[in-house]
Amino acid sequence: MHHLLLLLLPLLTSASRFPLHEPTVVMTPPDNNHTWADFDRFLHAQRGAEVPGMSELKKYFVRFGYLPTFNATNDDTIDDIYDARLAYAVSIYQTKLGLPVTGTLDSVTISSIKSPRCGLPDSAVGPGPARRFAFFDGQPRWARPAPATLTYAFSPDGVVRYLSMNDVRAVFRRAFDRWAAAIPVRFIETRDYVSADVKIGFFSGDHGDGKPFDGVLGVLAHAFSPDSGRLHLDMAETWAVDFGNEKSLVAVDLESVATHEIGHVLGLAHSSVKEAIMYPSLSPRAKKVDLRLDDVEGVQALYGSNPNFRFSSIESDTSPSGPSPSSGILDRRMGTGEVHDS
Numbered sequence: 001m002h003h004l005l006l007l008l009l010p011l012l013t014s015a016s017r018f019p020l021h022e023p024t025v026v027m028t029p030p031d032n033n034h035t036w037a038d039f040d041r042f043l044h045a046q047r048g049a050e051v052p053g054m055s056e057l058k059k060y061f062v063r064f065g066y067l068p069t070f071n072a073t074n075d076d077t078i079d080d081i082y083d084a085r086l087a088y089a090v091s092i093y094q095t096k097l098g099l100p101v102t103g104t105l106d107s108v109t110i111s112s113i114k115s116p117r118c119g120l121p122d123s124a125v126g127p128g129p130a131r132r133f134a135f136f137d138g139q140p141r142w143a144r145p146a147p148a149t150l151t152y153a154f155s156p157d158g159v160v161r162y163l164s165m166n167d168v169r170a171v172f173r174r175a176f177d178r179w180a181a182a183i184p185v186r187f188i189e190t191r192d193y194v195s196a197d198v199k200i201g202f203f204s205g206d207h208g209d210g211k212p213f214d215g216v217l218g219v220l221a222h223a224f225s226p227d228s229g230r231l232h233l234d235m236a237e238t239w240a241v242d243f244g245n246e247k248s249l250v251a252v253d254l255e256s257v258a259t260h261e262i263g264h265v266l267g268l269a270h271s272s273v274k275e276a277i278m279y280p281s282l283s284p285r286a287k288k289v290d291l292r293l294d295d296v297e298g299v300q301a302l303y304g305s306n307p308n309f310r311f312s313s314i315e316s317d318t319s320p321s322g323p324s325p326s327s328g329i330l331d332r333r334m335g336t337g338e339v340h341d342s
């Protein structure tokens, strides 16, 4: 099925070169669509120019927290002009994603924008000192006395048939264990989905929480800040538990995404550190499952340290007691994000 999709992609891309007039803000793109694939057309767009379809890029920046929300009832106020606000959003995006801050739509930036990613917005923008990990607004956390226990369960309905439940359970077991090694929180699987603290499921399109999934790639998953516990994976992805057995070019590593989304469940927002689990994007066929120093420092700021945790177990190029690494380009503080439990 996905091979067919790849064959169709050039057709879809050329068709969408025509100006798009979307009737509403909330769209459910056609299934099996590589969201954002045609954003290449914005490469090297010039400030002040009108570029057909640029409004789609503005909506992207609205969605992920880099432009203020437009009036939902008056969608045509979003024009195709590469204006100063969009240029500013580009530079803030580059800062937050740890890219060279050029303020232009260069190839590195376009490539990053097109990358499959988590559906949560990145931290709210604003001036201030450099920061790596981030929390949601108000720093919500699971307020239980340590050592805390959180239960998790899998939705009986939101399952993908091509994965065995045993594989899915093992993937999440490992993902939870990585976080549990760092903080004094235990995670226990329960079959009682309704009363579980963390509710995990695969869902497609509009699934009732106001954050519809978008088909193949684009947004891969999302989760909600404490103490919601909802963790949703886009059923349209080709989820892989073993790339040796899953050859699809658009396969996404379930364990990498699970580990990232559990970070949100615990209260971490997106990090600017590319190597961190909490970095917002993940390439197809990439595997990134180990917590980095940035992830550990973030989650321990919320919950304290697991007494058995050793920093030496974390791969990092910095000493835990040393100064924070500075990339030199993170010259402004990315404020904490919005609360995602709507």
Ligand SMILES: [Zn+2]
Residues within 6 Å of the ligand: 118, 119, 120, 260, 261, 264, 270, 280
């Ligand atoms: Zn995320």
Ligand SMILES: [Zn+2]
Residues within 6 Å of the ligand: 203, 207, 209, 211, 222, 232
């Ligand atoms: Zn959802």
